[in-house]
Amino acid sequence: MVQEDTRAFAQTLRIELLRGLRDVGQGHLGGAMSVMDLLAVLYGGEMKIDPQNPGWDGRDYFVLSKGHAGPALYTALAVKGYFPLDWLKTINSNGTRLPSHCDRTKTPGVDMSAGSLGQGFSAAVGIAHGLKVQGKDNYVYTVVGDGECNEGQVWEAALYAPSHRLNHLIAFVDKNGKQLDGPTDDVLVLGDLRQKFEDFGWFALDVDGHDTDAIRAAIARGKQQTDKPTMIILHTVKGKGCSFVEHELNNHHARFTAAQADEAIAALEKGGC
Numbered sequence: 723m724v725q726e727d728t729r730a731f732a733q734t735l736r737i738e739l740l741r742g743l744r745d746v747g748q749g750h751l752g753g754a755m756s757v758m759d760l761l762a763v764l765y766g767g768e769m770k771i772d773p774q775n776p777g778w779d780g781r782d783y784f785v786l787s788k789g790h791a792g793p794a795l796y797t798a799l800a801v802k803g804y805f806p807l808d809w810l811k812t813i814n815s816n817g818t819r820l821p822s823h824c825d826r827t828k829t830p831g832v833d834m835s836a837g838s839l840g841q842g843f844s845a846a847v848g849i850a851h852g853l854k855v856q857g858k859d860n861y862v863y864t865v866v867g868d869g870e871c872n873e874g875q876v877w878e879a880a881l882y883a884p885s886h887r888l889n890h891l892i893a894f895v896d897k898n899g900k901q902l903d904g905p906t907d908d909v910l911v912l913g914d915l916r917q918k919f920e921d922f923g924w925f926a927l928d929v930d931g932h933d934t935d936a937i938r939a940a941i942a943r944g945k946q947q948t949d950k951p952t953m954i955i956l957h958t959v960k961g962k963g964c965s966f967v968e969h970e971l972n973n974h975h976a977r978f979t980a981a982q983a984d985e986a987i988a989a990l991e992k993g994g995c
């Protein structure tokens with residue numbers, strides 16, 4: 723997909739998520755919207771996938787470790803045809819196959835359950851190691867939140883992956899600067915994440931997380947690594963592109979009216995972001 727198409731795809735994902743949640747009236751929209759451009763790159767052509775056969779052995783794997791952003795992933799999966807778009811209207815409702823946090827036993831295309839922060843990243847590292855031991859060349863992609871980086875488990879996995887030279891692991895930190903209860907640095911100071919991961923033995927780089935070309939170029943550089951995993955620090959805006967979320971101070975979880983959703987959809991349809 724060329725840059726223009728990927729941008730349009732990201733807008734489509736934002737719009738379809740809002741259409742899905744319009745009548746639900748709530749959700750973790752902040753952290754969902756901040757990873758949409760990344761998902762547009764991954765599901766817009768970067769990953770090897772087969773929506774008709776989610777368990778295909780040759781696929782690349784994706785683990786959304788910040789599992790509360792599940793609705794963003796569900797939107798990408800629905801738009802790609804893993805399941806009908808209408809399912810998005812059931813997000814987090816009784817009996818749904820799309821719970822607010824990712825559950826691999828419920829949703830076609832979800833490779834790993836997540837929600838207890840820190841665990842998904844470890845699982846992604848484990849999947850990448852398992853594939854490497856079997857001599858397979860699938861890539862494993864995973865996203866952790868910057869707030870999630872407060873978890874000790876993240877740093878155990880960060881030590882493990884370079885130790886085992888997991889060069890087919892491409893990870894991202896969604897560095898939107900906020901977590902559940904405020905700015906990340908008010909909770910624990912993270913410092914220079916790129917430097918930290920580099921010190922742990924990763925190939926690491928900083929990228930504008932809303933520039934789809936830059937994300938793709940960073941992934942290409944990661945794929946050139948022959949003996950280390952890649953960590954791409956995505957500089958993002960929490961709630962990006964969603965008018966009633968992006969500009970709110972506390973925007974981890976949003977409650978909203980159908981009229982607000984319609985207004986945000988209209989702005990996105992006009993090309994606003």
Ligand SMILES: Cc1ncc(C[n+]2csc(CCOP(=O)(O)OP(=O)(O)O)c2C)c(N)n1
Nearest residue numbers: 753788837838839867868869870900901902
């Ligand atoms: C082990 C664990 N501790 C606490 C929580 C509660 N919790 C849910 S989301 C969240 C903040 C996550 O922030 P971040 O990773 O930056 O996500 P984003 O801002 O991108 O949505 C917290 C603390 C949790 N899900 N798991």
